[in-house]
Amino acid sequence: MVERRPLLDVLSHAVLILGVLVVAFPLYLTFVASTHTADAIVQAPMPLLPGTHLTENYSAAWYGTGGGNGSKAPVGQMMLVSLISALIITLGKIAISLLSAFAIVYFRFPFRMFFFWAIFITLMLPVEVRILPTYKVVSDLGMLNSYAGLTVPLIASATATFLFRQFFLTVPEELVEAARMDGAGPMRFFKDVLVPLSKTSIAALFVIQFIYGWNQYLWPLLVTTNENMYPVVIGIKRMISGGDAQTEWNVVMATALLAMIPPALVVMLMQKWFVKGLVDTEK
Amino acid sequence: MEKRVVFRSAWLPWVLIAPQVAVIGVFFFWPAGQALLQSVQQSDAFGTSVEWVGLENFRNLWNDATYLASFYTTALFSTLVAVLGIGLSLILAVFADRIVKGAMVYKTLLIWPYAVAPAVAGVLWLFMFAPSVGVVSFWLRALGVDWNHLLNGRHAMTLVIMAAVWKQISYNFLFFLAGLQSIPKSLIEAAAIDGARPWRRFWTIVFPLLSPTTFFLLVINIVYAFFDTFGIIDAVTQGGPGKETAILVYKVYYDGFKAMDLGGSAAQSVVLMVIVVVLTVVQFRFVEKKVNY
Numbered sequence: 001m002v003e004r005r006p007l008l009d010v011l012s013h014a015v016l017i018l019g020v021l022v023v024a025f026p027l028y029l030t031f032v033a034s035t036h037t038a039d040a041i042v043q044a045p046m047p048l049l050p051g052t053h054l055t056e057n058y059s060a061a062w063y064g065t066g067g068g069n070g071s072k073a074p075v076g077q078m079m080l081v082s083l084i085s086a087l088i089i090t091l092g093k094i095a096i097s098l099l100s101a102f103a104i105v106y107f108r109f110p111f112r113m114f115f116f117w118a119i120f121i122t123l124m125l126p127v128e129v130r131i132l133p134t135y136k137v138v139s140d141l142g143m144l145n146s147y148a149g150l151t152v153p154l155i156a157s158a159t160a161t162f163l164f165r166q167f168f169l170t171v172p173e174e175l176v177e178a179a180r181m182d183g184a185g186p187m188r189f190f191k192d193v194l195v196p197l198s199k200t201s202i203a204a205l206f207v208i209q210f211i212y213g214w215n216q217y218l219w220p221l222l223v224t225t226n227e228n229m230y231p232v233v234i235g236i237k238r239m240i241s242g243g244d245a246q247t248e249w250n251v252v253m254a255t256a257l258l259a260m261i262p263p264a265l266v267v268m269l270m271q272k273w274f275v276k277g278l279v280d281t282e283k
Numbered sequence: 284m285e286k287r288v289v290f291r292s293a294w295l296p297w298v299l300i301a302p303q304v305a306v307i308g309v310f311f312f313w314p315a316g317q318a319l320l321q322s323v324q325q326s327d328a329f330g331t332s333v334e335w336v337g338l339e340n341f342r343n344l345w346n347d348a349t350y351l352a353s354f355y356t357t358a359l360f361s362t363l364v365a366v367l368g369i370g371l372s373l374i375l376a377v378f379a380d381r382i383v384k385g386a387m388v389y390k391t392l393l394i395w396p397y398a399v400a401p402a403v404a405g406v407l408w409l410f411m412f413a414p415s416v417g418v419v420s421f422w423l424r425a426l427g428v429d430w431n432h433l434l435n436g437r438h439a440m441t442l443v444i445m446a447a448v449w450k451q452i453s454y455n456f457l458f459f460l461a462g463l464q465s466i467p468k469s470l471i472e473a474a475a476i477d478g479a480r481p482w483r484r485f486w487t488i489v490f491p492l493l494s495p496t497t498f499f500l501l502v503i504n505i506v507y508a509f510f511d512t513f514g515i516i517d518a519v520t521q522g523g524p525g526k527e528t529a530i531l532v533y534k535v536y537y538d539g540f541k542a543m544d545l546g547g548s549a550a551q552s553v554v555l556m557v558i559v560v561v562l563t564v565v566q567f568r569f570v571e572k573k574v575n576y
Binding site: 008013015016019020024025030048103105109112123130132133136169234256260 | 559
């Protein structure tokens with residue numbers, strides 16, 4: 001701060017508090033709705049203070065025992081699907097990107113730059129621009145309604161490969177020389193020197209990619225038709241498909257809150273890595 | 284930049300790079316090639332007959348009023364999402380940057396929407412504005428606005444824009460805050476000594492120095508509005524009422540999976556690919572970047 005301006009300080013806090021309130025209002029309303037009965041919510045206007053039906057709504061959501069017209073897949077199962085696929089996507093992306101960046105930086109082989117650019121170009125081919133043909137490939141491979149179908153097509157990562165390549169390029173050459181002099185082969189060097197050095201980048205990528213994996217929507221919408229394989233984000237959408245009045249909003253909102261908790265926790269608890277991950281992957 | 288010291292092996296690098304290359308080959312390049320191929324073909328819904336039609340699919344798109352309308356919808360949607368999202372988060376970031384005490388608390392409370400899935404964000408906003416049960420729609424009715432996004436296209440567009448902006452504010456906020464914190468304090472102090480008041484300092488020093496960040500965010504937000512808002516649209520309006528909120532990505536999905544128009548959908552995919560290529564080139568060509576590829 002350059003100079004004292006008490007009035008401006010008050011204004012700053014006021015604007016920020018207003019911002020926080022507006023940003024948090026949908027979340028608050030979600031919480032309130034998840035503590036009332038379905039009937040209480042349909043009475044317009046719905047109550048704005050928390051009610052007393054918290055536990056039954058959450059257990060109805062978790063075990064899939066709610067009423068209503070929409071889908072009633074148990075949220076516990078869907079959260080498990082989300083968690084498993086988010087973890088496979090995250091760890092898979094990190095693993096194959098580490099390996100390919102290692103190959104590109106520490107070896108000389110024919111078509112090295114060709115592969116590098118091929119990986120780069122995938123940045124320009126998001127799922128959305130090749131929906132139908134990718135769906136066809138996955139269905140031809142018999143991967144519909146499986147974890148493989150949910151995750152493998154999303155596992156390639158140009159951004160992670162670049163991030164690791166950039167980082168490897170800054171690793172001092174002396175380390176390679178020292179490792180070679182001590183008789184370490186390439187994989188030994190990778191395992192004992194490079195991977196430990198990359199810990200920070202790995203943590204940052206973990207946060208970003210976990211959220212990416214957890215929040216996938218379009219792709220699971222295409223490749224899953226079986227309720228047992230719905231990720232929770234899809235499950236919520238299916239619950240509201242019954243229409244405005246028939247929807248059991250209390251259960252839907254409990255589900256929405258449950259679905260937000262894991263990625264929100266990752267962002268808030270790993271805030272430092274999250275910010276680093278955002279800045280690194282985009283620059 | 285290249286390494287001087289490298290390992291020597293005839294087979295190891297191939298093994299290391301194989302998983303990534305296999306995934307991008309099977310799930311990226313092959314389907315993208317198929318999309319290019321199908322865009323110049325016409326086949327029936329069961330794929331039993333395929334006919335070579337050249338650029339006819341593209342000509343049909345060009346003559347299709349709903350497709351042109353979807354272009355207009357997308358342009359309106361992405362412009363408003365980008366401008367509103369950037370503007371609001373800039374205001375928040377500028378004030379957060381001034382504050383010494385409690386800055387971390389505000390930051391934590393503002394960044395969590397980033398973690399919310401677009402489809403879930405859509406459901407949250409849908410719940411607030413649902414014509415029969417929503418709280419906000421009830422308040423609006425009390426104010427004399429007959430809110431119904433199921434019938435009124437403008438209301439539907441407003442709703443998806445609000446949900447999309449809400450989700451993206453945290454991202455923009457973090458980048459603006461980082462940008463503000465990298466502006467040298469000495470510049471601001473010099474201006475203050477010369478008698479420039481905060482308002483003037485913002486427009487003559489801070490805002491111009493932030494312009495690389497702003498431009499970068501503009502590109503990122505347009506990409507976001509084009510591609511990552513599919514979940515919001517699908518959860519809130521399904522492109523309706525009519526086709527009022529059917530952005531290009533939603534139309535590709537709808538025409539391909541619901542209307543089963545393979546050639547038309549493929550041609551739309553190719554158009555989208557061109558848009559992504561242009562945006563990516565703009566991003567790497569003009570945005571100041573620290574890395575050199």
